[in-house]
Amino acid sequence: MTLQPLPTEIVMLGLGAVLLLLQLFLQSVSATLELGAAYKAGPRDDQRELRGVFAGRAERAFRNLLETFPLFAALALALVVTGRNGGLGAFAAEIWIVARVIYVALYFIQIPFARSLVWFVSIFALVAMLVRLFQ
Numbered sequence: 001m002t003l004q005p006l007p008t009e010i011v012m013l014g015l016g017a018v019l020l021l022l023q024l025f026l027q028s029v030s031a032t033l034e035l036g037a038a039y040k041a042g043p044r045d046d047q048r049e050l051r052g053v054f055a056g057r058a059e060r061a062f063r064n065l066l067e068t069f070p071l072f073a074a075l076a077l078a079l080v081v082t083g084r085n086g087g088l089g090a091f092a093a094e095i096w097i098v099a100r101v102i103y104v105a106l107y108f109i110q111i112p113f114a115r116s117l118v119w120f121v122s123i124f125a126l127v128a129m130l131v132r133l134f135q
Contacts, residue, residue, distance in 0.1 A: 005089065007085040008078040008082050009079050009089060011092075013072070016096075023104060031059065071126055072126060075093075075126060088131065088135075089128070
């Protein structure tokens with residue numbers, strides 16, 4: 001039995017899951033370092049706010065990823081299931097992953113307007129995947 005290569009969209013979905021896990025880890029560790037292990041292990045009844053720059057940025061970057069990851073996953077799977085994978089959809093999935101990685105880096109180094117520009121690129125990539133789905 002010969003294994004077929006995975007469609008690009010599925011590979012990008014896997015990389016997206018890795019990115020999500022890495023950002024979750026970064027957010028969790030930075031919040032634990034700031035708020036303390038006892039607080040994070042407890043019930044967190046007294047809601048505390050992250051005040052540190054690093055932990056705050058890690059939290060916001062992670063929440064931003066969570067806003068678009070479900071749509072990316074749905075589109076990647078829909079393209080493969082419908083047989084419309086490859087071409088524009090695959091290229092757009094690759095762009096989305098690259099943009100999301102750059103977005104995280106830009107969140108931490110804070111280059112004015114660059115992060116927003118990269119976010120728009122990632123949204124444009126999702127739109128391109130959607131266009132390919134309906135072609």
